[in-house]
Amino acid sequence: MQNLIKLLKSTTANYIAVDNDYVYWFDYYVKYMHRVVPQQIWDFVSLGDKGSVNKYFDCTLRDGDHHDPQTCPVLSIAMSYHVDYGFNDEKGFWDAVAARGIQKDWISFKEWDILNPCPPKDPLWPDTCQTGKVMLEDYPHPPDNMTFANPMDVISKSGDKFDPLELDILTTWTEIMFCFWDGDYDDTAEALSLPVFMLAQAVESMEQVKQLGKEEKELEETELIMRILTAVLLVVPFALEIVGEVAGLAWVVEAAVVVDIVGNAAVGVYDVVKNKASPAMAVVDILLGAMGRRTGKNYSNAASKRREMGVEDVSKFGDVFNRHDDALRKMIPVDRCKA
Numbered sequence: 001m002q003n004l005i006k007l008l009k010s011t012t013a014n015y016i017a018v019d020n021d022y023v024y025w026f027d028y029y030v031k032y033m034h035r036v037v038p039q040q041i042w043d044f045v046s047l048g049d050k051g052s053v054n055k056y057f058d059c060t061l062r063d064g065d066h067h068d069p070q071t072c073p074v075l076s077i078a079m080s081y082h083v084d085y086g087f088n089d090e091k092g093f094w095d096a097v098a099a100r101g102i103q104k105d106w107i108s109f110k111e112w113d114i115l116n117p118c119p120p121k122d123p124l125w126p127d128t129c130q131t132g133k134v135m136l137e138d139y140p141h142p143p144d145n146m147t148f149a150n151p152m153d154v155i156s157k158s159g160d161k162f163d164p165l166e167l168d169i170l171t172t173w174t175e176i177m178f179c180f181w182d183g184d185y186d187d188t189a190e191a192l193s194l195p196v197f198m199l200a201q202a203v204e205s206m207e208q209v210k211q212l213g214k215e216e217k218e219l220e221e222t223e224l225i226m227r228i229l230t231a232v233l234l235v236v237p238f239a240l241e242i243v244g245e246v247a248g249l250a251w252v253v254e255a256a257v258v259v260d261i262v263g264n265a266a267v268g269v270y271d272v273v274k275n276k277a278s279p280a281m282a283v284v285d286i287l288l289g290a291m292g293r294r295t296g297k298n299y300s301n302a303a304s305k306r307r308e309m310g311v312e313d314v315s316k317f318g319d320v321f322n323r324h325d326d327a328l329r330k331m332i333p334v335d336r337c338k339a
Contacts, residue, residue, distance in 0.1 A: 001173045001189050007324070008169065008196050012162045014203045025209050026152035029228045032221070038142040041102060045140050047073050053140060056093035060084040079116050079132025085109075085139045093140075108143035112136045151232040155206075158235040161288060165195060168287075168294050183296020184303075186332045191302035193328050194283045195238070201321040202234035230318065233269040237284045268316035279308040280317075307334050 045053040058069040063081035067074075074083055087093065097107060114136070118129035169192055175181040181188070209227045272280050286302040314325055 001169065001176065001185075001192075004189065004192055004196050005166070005169055005173065007200055008162075008166050011196070011200045011203050012166065014207070015162065015199065022155075022206055022210065023152060025224070025228065026150055026155070029225060030148050030150050032225055033148040034146065037106070037148075038146060040100075041106060041142045044096075044100060044102070052096065053093070056087065056089045056096070057085045058088045060086065079118075079130065080134070081132075082135045082137060083139070084137045106142060106146060107140050109138045109140060110143075112139045112141050151228055154232050155235060158238040161238040162199070165192075165288065168192070169196075172294060172299075181296060183299050187300040187303035188296070190306050190328070190332050191283060191287060191299045193324070194280060194302075194306055195287060197321045197324045198234050198237070198280075198284075198317065200324060201318045202231045204320040205231035205234070205318065230269055233273055234317070236273055237281060238288065269318070272313065272316055278313070279305045280313065 054072040057072045059072040059074040060069045061067040061074045061076055061081065061083055063076045063078045069086065072085065094104070097104070112135075114134040116132035116134050118131055121127050121129075172181060172188060172192075176185060176188070205227045209224060209231065272278050275281060276285070282305040283302045286298055286305070314322060
């Protein structure tokens, strides 16, 4: 318990610095998403033959003559013309969108106009060409004004849980020292370790963000974004009463998928926190949820859930969490015998 108190105090001190030291990097994340995500969507909806989106639509050319719907894309020899896009597999389209981590509101079906420039002038012919315009109706494309939530909002709002958690640990430790505590000592330490280790990992991820940012290595840009996402996901459970359900923050990992940051720690953490029935989220809910009470019985229930976390579950939280958890398990084994 003393080690948990010490770790939480140092974590809290570093966490407070977020408001001053990390604002730039969270703004950087938003700018990065504005730069990268639209391009990834454009690659998906490309007008060319390689565009993955074409198979989900039929195109009807409108250039003054009659044309039946046909496989997209379609072209005309006219300088100006319309192309109407119509679904032939709407479900397949939205499934493909979801598989790429693209949110529905990142797709617009408003008319998209493309300038059709004249070919190079032939000196042997009079210059009568006028720039044309191709108008695409119901063509899927990124909207003009895409919005991305700033992770800083989640980081800042989750800080309200720090002081109550520290007070619970200090009060419980005092009651243990004076033999007033009605619960099992090991269960108590085991249960409270989870939120403390999660916060320690979050702060470490943010420290790595700052360090990577200082190095300014282009090859580490995706690593920088991944660390930001990891930090946010680790504190999401502490901010749920303020920012809503985890499902409402699916943009965090969807953004990572869109920019091709997959198979990393952020996705692993998301697998844990998105599932309210997972052992880790059950522990957080028991300790910090609306029904949470600082009782020996509640802490024993939380510890029981904590012991349901397998090696794979623990490994998803990151190196710092794992290091502290290994130290905990040397003192409080998962399979210990209880009187």
